[in-house]
Amino acid sequence: MSAVKSVSLQNEIEQKANVNLDTCMQCGCCTGGCSGIDCMDYSPRQVIQLIKKNQRERLLKGKTIWMCVACHICEDRCPAGIRISRLMDALREIAIADSSLKPNMQTVFHKTFLGQVKTFGRTHEGLLMMAYSRKTKTPLPPTKLIIDLLLRMRIGMRPPHIPGKSYRFIIKKVKEGGNVHGA
Amino acid sequence: MVLKIGYYPGCSLHEGMAKPFDTSAKLVCRKLGIGLQELPDWNCCGATSGHSIDHTLNLALGARNLNLVTKLGLHAVTAPCAACFANLKKTSHDLKDPATCQMAQELIGEQIADVDVIHLMDVIAQPAVLETLKGKIQNKFKNLKAVCYYGCLTVRPRFVTEAADSENPQTMDNLMQLLGIETVDWSHKTECCGGSFSICGPEIATIRTNEVLSQAKATGAEAIIVACPLCHSNLEFALHAESSKIPVVFFTQLLGLALGYSVKEVGLHKMLVNNFPWIEKLTS
Numbered sequence: 001m002s003a004v005k006s007v008s009l010q011n012e013i014e015q016k017a018n019v020n021l022d023t024c025m026q027c028g029c030c031t032g033g034c035s036g037i038d039c040m041d042y043s044p045r046q047v048i049q050l051i052k053k054n055q056r057e058r059l060l061k062g063k064t065i066w067m068c069v070a071c072h073i074c075e076d077r078c079p080a081g082i083r084i085s086r087l088m089d090a091l092r093e094i095a096i097a098d099s100s101l102k103p104n105m106q107t108v109f110h111k112t113f114l115g116q117v118k119t120f121g122r123t124h125e126g127l128l129m130m131a132y133s134r135k136t137k138t139p140l141p142p143t144k145l146i147i148d149l150l151l152r153m154r155i156g157m158r159p160p161h162i163p164g165k166s167y168r169f170i171i172k173k174v175k176e177g178g179n180v181h182g183a
Numbered sequence: 184m185v186l187k188i189g190y191y192p193g194c195s196l197h198e199g200m201a202k203p204f205d206t207s208a209k210l211v212c213r214k215l216g217i218g219l220q221e222l223p224d225w226n227c228c229g230a231t232s233g234h235s236i237d238h239t240l241n242l243a244l245g246a247r248n249l250n251l252v253t254k255l256g257l258h259a260v261t262a263p264c265a266a267c268f269a270n271l272k273k274t275s276h277d278l279k280d281p282a283t284c285q286m287a288q289e290l291i292g293e294q295i296a297d298v299d300v301i302h303l304m305d306v307i308a309q310p311a312v313l314e315t316l317k318g319k320i321q322n323k324f325k326n327l328k329a330v331c332y333y334g335c336l337t338v339r340p341r342f343v344t345e346a347a348d349s350e351n352p353q354t355m356d357n358l359m360q361l362l363g364i365e366t367v368d369w370s371h372k373t374e375c376c377g378g379s380f381s382i383c384g385p386e387i388a389t390i391r392t393n394e395v396l397s398q399a400k401a402t403g404a405e406a407i408i409v410a411c412p413l414c415h416s417n418l419e420f421a422l423h424a425e426s427s428k429i430p431v432v433f434f435t436q437l438l439g440l441a442l443g444y445s446v447k448e449v450g451l452h453k454m455l456v457n458n459f460p461w462i463e464k465l466t467s
Contacts, residue, residue: 035335035374035375035377035387035391036387038387038390039384039386039387039390066384067384067387069375069377069379069380069384069387069388069391070231070234070235070335070379071335071339071375072335072336072339072340073335073339073375075339075340076339076340076341076349081342083340085340089234089235089236089238092235092236093235093236093237093238096236105383105384106380106383106384107236108383109232109382109383110232110235110236110383111232111236113232114232114233114236114237114240117226117227117229117232117233117244118240121224121226121227122194122197122226122227123194123227124194124198124199125194125195125199125200129382132382132383141420142424144423145420145423145424148423148455149200149455152452152453152454152455152457153202153453154199154200154202154453155199155200156197156198156199156202158198163224163226164224166224166247166291166292167224167226167247169291169292170243170244170247170290170291170292171243173243173289173290173291173292174239174240174243174290177239177290
């Protein structure tokens with residue numbers, strides 16, 4: 001991280017997400033429509049301002065990037081056409097690569113999810129739920145719901161998929177590329 | 184007329200909660216002359232964790248799926264799942280950039296051709312398919328008031344999805360009206376239900392879900408029609424917790440009923456609210 005820190009956060013984000021933050025006029029359309037705003041510490045409009053002010057720690061340690069639900073309302077409405085969802089993705093990617101930051105419910109979920117995808121090529125809702133629940137010590141859904149779903153044959157009971165050679169090849173390639181943040 | 188298109192079911196439709204979406208989509212397409220060819224050994228599209236924390240992996244996952252379409256000799260693929268559609272469409276969009284395409288080709292070790300990604304709703308809404316549909320409707324709905332819930336990813340971001348209107352879309356409304364359903368205009372048709380956070384961020388998911396549900400109920404709708412398995416399970420589970428009798432169903436299930444399939448064939452008996460009087464709402 002030390003080499004990256006010398007680069008301004010704005011440059012880093014602009015490059016990673018292919019956006020131009022200088023076109024932001026702080027109108028707040030993004031924030032007006034934001035679906036995650038109730039649980040955020042900084043609004044999307046403030047996020048852009050904080051990036052420009054190089055407030056790396058405040059953003060990476062804050063709640064906003066993990067409470068962005070990726071609904072794309074912000075970028076759909078942005079009059080300057082800034083791809084705000086991509087910018088949030090870039091911030092999350094920087095945060096998850098930074099080992100000094102504490103894991104949270106969202107980082108555990110994403111890593112568990114992608115770990116399963118890398119192994120099986122697909123996700124298995126039941127196994128994912130159980131693995132996540134075990135890692136985070138969160139309770140499984142209510143028993144009545146599980147029973148009703150089972151009675152309606154809505155929970156997949158077959159073993160996970162086994163992906164072919166070409167799939168394992170690309171996963172190996174991605175790992176070699178060094179952009180994998182582990183399962 | 185037979186229209187051939189690649190079919191990407193995605194994890195949730197394949198063996199998960201949204202199996203009835205898969206079954207009903209296949210029945211409807213067969214009846215309408217849409218030849219779905221499932222991609223062999225397709226992999227997860229990566230939504231939403233892939234693009235959230237590892238864009239290289241997300242690109243590789245999407246590029247491999249799109250390449251499977253090319254290998255079938257096809258130029259387009261459809262995904263009923265909104266999240267799969269949006270993520271595959273995003274990859275297809277990103278691959279138009281030569282540097283990204285080069286990187287993806289190195290990751291999957293193969294040449295990449297241009298592949299169009301179309302949501303199933305838009306495949307069915309093509310004029311020629313609509314004509315076939317009109318001719319094959321066996322039963323129409325009567326006195327059924329419903330809201331069409333598009334959620335986020337069938338329409339946004341519009342410069343990727345190419346949606347005609349991302350604030351007030353009409354595709355699903357038009358399809359359902361064709362079946363005799365009274366679709367209600369409402370405020371939250373493209374608001375987010377928080378579905379991708381139902382497991383890992385219930386604090387925000389609950390706020391979003393309650394808002395969407397309270398607005399849907401305020402319209403007096405008897406059913407909520409969706410096009411996304413995440414919206415579906417999220418809304419359905421929330422309604423189940425409050426013992427509500429409002430069914431949340433996939434648009435393909437209602438198309439299926441109108442095309443003459445039974446409640447069981449389209450999987451409506453597998454919904455959490457499975458005692459809704461669908462048959463009484465149909466007139467032949």
